[in-house]
Amino acid sequence: MSYIYSRQDRRVSDEIVMEAAGINKAFPGVKALTDVDISIRKGEVVALLGENGAGKSTLIKILSGVYQPDSGTMKLEGREVHFDVPLQAKEAGIGVIHQELNYVASVSVAENIFMGNIPTRHGIVDYKTMYEESRKIMAKVGLELDPKICIGTCSVAQKQLIEIAKVISNDIKVLIMDEPTSSLNDIETKNLFQFIHKAASEGISIFYISHKLDELFEVADRVVVIRDGCVTAQIDMKEATRQLLISRMVGRDLTAMYPKEGAPIGETILEVQDLSTDWLKGISFHARRGEIFGIYGLMGSGHQEIGSALFGKDIIHHGKILVNGKPAKIKRPMDAIRAGIAYVPAERKTEGLVLNQSVAVNTVAAYYSKTHPLFVNRKRDSQIAKKWIESLSTKTPSENTIVESLSGGNQQKVVLSKWLELKPDVLILNEPTRGIDVGAKAEIYKILDRLVNEGKCVIIITSEMPELLAMSDRIMVMFEGQVSGFLDGKDATQESVVQYAIGG
Amino acid sequence: MKQQTKKRTLSDLMGDSSSLLTVIGALLVEIVVFAILSPNFLTVINFKNIGLYAAIVGCVSCSVTLVNISGMIDISVGSQIAVVGMVAALVSGAGGNWVGTTAASLAVGVTLGAINGFFITVLKLNAFITTIATMQSFRGLAFLLSDGMSLTISDSAFKFIGRGYILGIPMSLIIMLVCYLVFHFISKYTVLGRNVYMIGGNPQASFLAGINVNSLRFKLYLINGLMCGVSGVLLASQTGAGIPNAAANYNMTALSAVILGGAALTGGKGTILGTFLGSMVLAVLQNGMNMMSVGAYWQDIIIGAVLILSISIDAIKGGSLKRKL
Structure with a gap:
């Protein structure tokens, strides 16, 4: 092209x-x-x-x-x-490209393109035709890929183009x-x-x-x-x-999509020195109370992995994490929780919530991990859940409703309440508004603004440029597992961020 | 708005107990049918028999329920019970009193559970594959312990555990009911129980909420081994022997009871009460068929049919016919 x-x-x-x-x-x-x-x-x-x-x-x-x-x-x-x-x-x-891509990760690109319609000769798979046709079909969307490779190794964008190619090949x-x-x-x-x-x-x-x-x-x-x-x-x-x-x-005027008022910046609360994991190479940064610290990067730059490293999900090879000036040894999520870190993951449904459990059960999940009592106290569970439903204005019929039936924005509020109940000093949010509609987004932003005003440190890891620019006090940009630049939130522009994101 | 809130909560509750209703229905139908067809069915002595029969596999079904709710599986329970039974016979034969025999048996059960737990949670092997392997190895061990012979137990104090009566109620039955009560309590009122549902519903999210998923899974295999110990003790004392090929079908019977009780093998769902009712359905069915002298081959066919019928009813109620996949 x-x-x-x-x-x-x-x-x-x-x-x-x-x-x-x-x-x-x-x-x-x-x-x-x-x-x-x-x-x-x-x-x-x-x-x-x-x-x-x-x-x-x-x-x-x-x-x-x-x-x-x-x-x-x-x-x-x-x-x-x-x-x-x-x-x-x-x-x-009529062709449809669904939001969730449909593919079988363990088989080749060509087999995915011809899924359900594999070309055969005398009842035997005709690989030659299949590979040739696959190349032709992918060429329509400007994609040059070896059709024999396993589709699981392709990037999301490539998978999507393959899907589009498949759909438009049907005229x-x-x-x-x-x-x-x-x-x-x-x-x-x-x-x-x-x-x-x-x-x-x-x-x-x-x-x-x-x-x-x-x-x-x-x-x-x-x-x-x-x-x-x-x-x-x-x-x-x-x-x-x-x-x-x-x-x-x-149906109403949203005077501000990003209702950020900002808060007085306090002392440094999180300090990361030379952090290395399988995906990160020597990351150092600090974040302060009252600050929204934005982390941006292109897909695969490692920005997503900062959250999982700080929260004990990935193995840390070397480097230091200091919370409130004290070194924190984080080997599993519980260590991070004890150190005062909370983490809202990117995939709400697979990482954030137990979907078949109630709002209340999900809300108190981390509370139980931290306080580890022997017995459950349903009355207290309900009280905690109700408190956060009111505080974050979560729309749910009751605290006993199964979270699966809530909308994305309200599910995200349940994830937030789970962490806010622990009164963390540092709240890390990975893609805080992914798959959430505009109205609910503004509400989430309002909550984040409220949190920094309470003196917390909020770190947002995001792929959404408008969100990054509008919400961050400072921005860290990543490229190939390393920090490629820091920007002040006020001075940052889309161009300057992308410049760093593509490596300088 | 208030009214709507109440309605939703009620339907949530109904949703939870819908498979309980199926299994209660099945139990009632069985009782009515057998009561009509067999004059000796509705007698106190017969219900004691049902209890005695159900007790051995009933105990282990408690912990199998938790294992399944946590999203794991253990199909080696029959072999574990057989090993425990052999150990009980050996220890008793070597002059152990009933306390020593029981303690040794339970310890062996826990050890076998620890072996399963090690491979599943430390090496992170697939639970199904691991317990297929240990099912065979443990069975081999049971034979090895006595060179394939059955060993008789003569200690009458030990045999009292499985055969004795207290106030006219069989000991086995009391032990089983206590197990169910304890596990019901664990699953409903302890944080451990709550976490079993959490890790079964979504292990990833549970891990990120600070739950030590692997340690909990390991504990569940230990508990399951312990309950194999309890069942093994009941088995050895009821039969008065250590029999290496005993309890061969127990893993399937326990799993059937758990499934009848509404648990999902994918995890996150199920209740101890459901399993109790499920094991009663199976025990009553077997007892009733025995009283009517139904042939053994037909019994197998009918038990399988009841299982498939009951999960079909649940699936259809869950809307499986309206789904395309």
Whole structure:
């Protein structure tokens, strides 16, 4: 892809490729969609914007045949269509890139591309054809990879491109992308946008779903905002502003997305000297009370591993960690907890919560580890849980509700309460707002601001540039397991951070 | 808003006990059917028999439940019980009194549990594979201890443990009920019990919350070994012998009871009460079929069918038919 595609390359025609009218869908107890009308023209990129639970997922599941609408009609190129199963939508020319990529990590790239459709000759796998075709398919998205390698060794961005290649190899008319950039870094995101511009200029219509408002200004021609199952606005991107989009999305004006007031900076509370693990090489930094310390890096730079190293998840080869001036020997999470460190991991569902347990049980999990009493005290559990539900305004029917049924933002609040109950001096948050909708994000930011005002030290490890720039007092940038630079939060710009992130 | 809160809590509770309802239903159906078909079924003596029969495997089922809730598995319990039984017979035969015999037996059980625990938590081998291997080695050990012979136990004080009665109630039954009460208490009211559910539900998140996952898993294998010791003592004293090929099916019976009681082999779910009811379903079924002189082959088929029927009912209630995968 030597030619740089941009939005100017697109000529959106007036021909409507797909339209859905009067779509209604209800689940037991919830009206998910109410009279939704949506259409897309040839070569157009339409962004679907809405908070988690607004109905975006339900809508794309209906468009792609996973769900069937209770009422309403869908037309593809003027003809009315009805999808009973996803395969029919696929055959009609609708491709979907799901947020969670579907692949079998232990087999080759080619076998993943041809999964369920392996070419054979006389009943035996035809590897030659499979590898050749795989190369051709990957070339469509500008990917040059050996199709024989195991897909597990590819980066997330490569896996995603492979998935996209697989989908568009079926000669599709409409491509639906569900939060495609949620696990990509800035450079990979730019590459993806290149692909989107190119695909759109070639006449593919794209539904683009994302929480990241900045991206929409770059890729979308039009935004459809969905709130509580209804379309609340259809805005031409040329006329859109952040404020307008946010207010349509949450139904109220969010005067500040990042409500940071800041706090007086106190003494140094965490000092890391020459820390080395399998992923980190000689990291040194310090963080102070009242400070939000931001850590940024591209995927694989080791920035994610700082949290797990400081919290005793990885083996520390050498280096020193001082909390409050006292050396802390951290071999397992319990040591870090005793030293006054708390850690909110990046993967809420796999690392942060026991999903089939209640809000209360999850809230007191770390409290029990630290105080290790012999017996449980359900009454006290409930009191602690209720206190944090109120303090963080967690939306949950009760403290006995199973956390699995809460939304992402509220689950994150439960993880936060688990740690805040221990009154830590240092709170490390890895991707604090991943997969959380805009309204809940602002609430999380507000909580972080409150914590530094209580004199705590907050460390955020993030891949989201706006969050990093808006929230951090100081920024540390990482490259290949080493610190490549420190920036003052006030002076930092996207350019200066990326400059360090790509190695100087 | 208040009302809604209450409703949700109630449905949460129902969700938890839904497999309990299945197993209670199964037990009631069995009792009614056998009471109609067999005139001697609803008698005190018969229920004592059921209790005696259920006690040996019932004890070990308690700890197997915790192991399964923690997301682990132990299929070597039958072999462990056999080794314990042999040791009991050897120690008793060498002149040990009932206290010494029992203590030695329990210690051997704990040791066998420690061996499983070592491989699973220190070398971090897969629990299923590890206990497949130890199931065979322990069975071999049971034969080796007596060169394949059965050893008789003559100490009547030791035999009283399994055969005696206190106030007309069989000792075995009392021991089993005490075990269930203790394990019910552990699982519901201790932090150890709470943590068993946590590490079974999500080991990674539990580890990051400061729970020492491996140490807890090791403790569970020790406890499981101890309970194999208890079951082994009951077995040796009830039969009055150390029999190297005894207890061959006990791991499957214990697992069946646990599964009938609503535990998930993937961990994080299950109750001691459920396992108790599950083991009763199996014991009543076996007893009833014996009273009706159902052939041994048919008994196996029917026990398997009841197990599959009960988990099918749970799966369907959980919406398995509405899922595509």
